[in-house]
Amino acid sequence: MTKKLEAAPGAALYPALLDADAQRQVLAAVRAVISEAPLFAPVMPRTGAPFSVRMTNCGALGWVSDREGYRYQQNHPETGRRWPPIPPEILRVWADLLPDAPPPEACLVNYYSGEAKMGLHQDRDEQNTGVAVLSLSLGDDARFRLGGTTRGSPTQAFRLRSGDGFAFGGPSRLAFHGVDKVYPGTSTLLAEGGRFNLTLRRVR
Numbered sequence: 001m002t003k004k005l006e007a008a009p010g011a012a013l014y015p016a017l018l019d020a021d022a023q024r025q026v027l028a029a030v031r032a033v034i035s036e037a038p039l040f041a042p043v044m045p046r047t048g049a050p051f052s053v054r055m056t057n058c059g060a061l062g063w064v065s066d067r068e069g070y071r072y073q074q075n076h077p078e079t080g081r082r083w084p085p086i087p088p089e090i091l092r093v094w095a096d097l098l099p100d101a102p103p104p105e106a107c108l109v110n111y112y113s114g115e116a117k118m119g120l121h122q123d124r125d126e127q128n129t130g131v132a133v134l135s136l137s138l139g140d141d142a143r144f145r146l147g148g149t150t151r152g153s154p155t156q157a158f159r160l161r162s163g164d165g166f167a168f169g170g171p172s173r174l175a176f177h178g179v180d181k182v183y184p185g186t187s188t189l190l191a192e193g194g195r196f197n198l199t200l201r202r203v204r
């Protein structure tokens, strides 16, 4: 039923994975997470330079970045409270696409305003890179860039739309990737505009 495109070895794009109703349900769940665990403004290790995205997390572990470094931790950096659980609507998507994987421990929520972007990087703060990462996009379109496992390798660009899913396993799990830009005004899902990206991961 769900269309699946092999973007690269181990990288599967699921265009329009979530229909409009499912997007609204997942968005409502994300809003509830943010009300418990507010978006925070991460900064780069050492320099303290701000990210242009704001973030929060749900799940047993959340990814944070501050002057001390990048890491997973059990508590919100500002409230000190545990992250809220991953909502069932979001866990269901993981179980549907990755039926053989153990449940995710971390769900990073990134919010991109109109000007936000994310430079090319690898996700390697997880001890367990044998399980795929699952990304869900909500709101305005974005230009997503996917490279290979070395910084110099050629890259491909994909336009990610609200409701799209993308799973990165196998050799793509350690691929360089980033978000070049968002396209403001391309979705009406978020009243405030911009884009949410949810990234579900196994950490340990």
Ligand code: MD3
Binding pocket: 108, 110, 118, 123, 133, 135, 166, 168, 172, 173, 174, 175, 176, 177, 178, 179, 197, 199
């Ligand atoms: C490929 N987020 O949070 S999602 C991140 O749209 C991150 O917010 C971007 O990169 C975003 O680390 C990209 C797509 C994505 C997420 C994780 C990956 C691609 C990936 C992990 C490994 C390889």
Ligand code: FE
Binding pocket: 121, 122, 123, 177
């Ligand atoms: Fe990443």
